[in-house]
Amino acid sequence: MDLSIIILNWNAADDTIQCVKNITAWQRLQPNVWVVDNASQDDSVRRIAENCPTATILSNDENLGFAGGNNRALKEILHAGDTPILLLNNDAIVTETTIETLLHTLRTHPQAGFAGPLLFDTAHPDRLLSAGGQNPVTHYQSHTPKRPDTDTPFAVDYVPGTVLLASAAVFRQVGLLDEQYFFSMEVADLCHRAGKAGFQSFIVPTATAQHSIHRSGALRKSLYPYYVIRNRFLFLRRHYPHNTALFAFWVAYSIALAAKTALAGKRATARAVWLGLGDGLRGRFGNRNAQFLGDA
Numbered sequence: 001m002d003l004s005i006i007i008l009n010w011n012a013a014d015d016t017i018q019c020v021k022n023i024t025a026w027q028r029l030q031p032n033v034w035v036v037d038n039a040s041q042d043d044s045v046r047r048i049a050e051n052c053p054t055a056t057i058l059s060n061d062e063n064l065g066f067a068g069g070n071n072r073a074l075k076e077i078l079h080a081g082d083t084p085i086l087l088l089n090n091d092a093i094v095t096e097t098t099i100e101t102l103l104h105t106l107r108t109h110p111q112a113g114f115a116g117p118l119l120f121d122t123a124h125p126d127r128l129l130s131a132g133g134q135n136p137v138t139h140y141q142s143h144t145p146k147r148p149d150t151d152t153p154f155a156v157d158y159v160p161g162t163v164l165l166a167s168a169a170v171f172r173q174v175g176l177l178d179e180q181y182f183f184s185m186e187v188a189d190l191c192h193r194a195g196k197a198g199f200q201s202f203i204v205p206t207a208t209a210q211h212s213i214h215r216s217g218a219l220r221k222s223l224y225p226y227y228v229i230r231n232r233f234l235f236l237r238r239h240y241p242h243n244t245a246l247f248a249f250w251v252a253y254s255i256a257l258a259a260k261t262a263l264a265g266k267r268a269t270a271r272a273v274w275l276g277l278g279d280g281l282r283g284r285f286g287n288r289n290a291q292f293l294g295d296a
Contacts, residue, residue, distance in 0.1 A: 157192070
């Protein structure tokens, strides 16, 4: 196989099945597809197995999050060899040509550890969602929404995990995703660690992909803001442990955001921000979904 692809599933068999079918329709690349189910509470595993017979399915007994879920497959892939590895959201759409372009970038840029495409909104194809990631504790907005004025691959702080092609060498040298993040910023952390080891993260403007962000809209009111706020403090602890100015800034920012969302009547988001701030300061990391989703 010239490529390994990891797709996470969590109670979204329809998305995962369609994602795998899109890949199996490719004509030139013959990727080894790994589907990791993060303890779905529905019949996802059975349905995916029935509809995606060529995929390797790993079923977790508990939700390991984005980091832990991908790590389980990464360990298997790295044990087997050194193929490039694509982390792919099940609600993202990529073409074979896009992945070939990313693979070419890895091959022709010796310093490249990661490559990713421009990400567009599936519902609004002209709307650019991301032209790469920025350091999440030195920027308000971690995803760059500005369309680049070049067709040449350019370096960024990190490549979003929605569509992330990585060389096996990165993981062998700097390690896997940090599971303490559970969800959000683990890829920024990985790329940051890789950058210190000499690997660069590239966005390739001639490669594009689509992301269906509306499918996870309900989670964006509580779960997403919680992890984004909390994990900034984990990123600070990992990489800026003595920068009191940055810590103070993000505390003040979080308090202001909680107040703003509360005044706007967005109580779920305000609560998520407060919880994220509290857990971030107390060092409570890992899976905290139970605060929002019961036993999920």
